[in-house]
Amino acid sequence: MTDMDGLLLIPHLRVQNANVTAGPLSWGFPSPTAFLGFAHALERKLRDLWDLQFTGVAIVCHHFEPLTTQPNRRRHQVFNLMRHPVRAGYRKWQDKDAALIEEGRAHMEISLLLETEGDFDDEADEFLEMLSETVLGMRLAGGSILPSRGAGSKPLWQVWWDEEAQNLASFRKLRRQLLPGFALVHRPDLLTERLNKLREHSPDTNTLDALMDLSALHVEPEANEQGKIHWQYRRSPGWIVPLPIGYSGLSALYPPGEVANTRDSTTPFRFVESLYSLGQWISPHRIHHPHHLMWRYQTDEHNGLYLCANDYTTTLNRE
Known part of the structure; x- marks a missing residue:
């Protein structure tokens, strides 16, 4: 856990056209990397006037509406894809090899x-007023932020005192602003538990197999007392989802400017691939301490790991 001076609540942000294909293997709610990146960008915009630092981000979803459609005489849903050319101003549309980025929204x-x-x-x-104006000029997960409507849409600042009992009482009042909704936490313990169970029957099972098993919909036969077979769903406990949590390096860390066409010439560069783990959606009223919700950066440059970590499982076991 880290020391903090307070909690800043930015409630009920309406985001339009957010990118929901954050990883190569799944689609759905944006990755925690999008929200940590948003908090970092917000901190940089406010840092010139305010001495502050955002050390953790809790993510709560109130509403999620994927932009999909159902083709004629089909049962499945498909994305209303937005196809953007990789290079701005690329006009050779007759070239069938022109690269396009397909995005679900x-x-x-x-x-x-x-x-x-x-x-x-x-x-x-004064700070909260400036914060509201700054947020409306930013993007979150590639989507546009719209003005919030109704009561309870203004940012709130809660001081974190030295007395733990007083802090927790204040947090219980603050978390009411998060309802109704679901908070995203990290559950690698469930992934490890399923991996160990699968390896009892198949020792060659890897972590990706366990993740696929937890994410799949299993329909299995079961015989009753009369010997008749009926089909039933095997459901995993809780609302769990596959979750991109960061990146793993595929190359050495190149000095700034050595690799062509990078974002800038002052930052070291490394080729990476996405890393997956397991997340869970839980109701905020079940959370008794804000540290259970916080997502933070976790970097290991020596091993090429750039992750978003959440301490929900660790703090839960500690209690």
């Missing part, structure tokens, strides 16, 4: 709870 309503270091109690109202 969704509208969503989310709340973010930011773990904050920095003291601005005397100027909290």
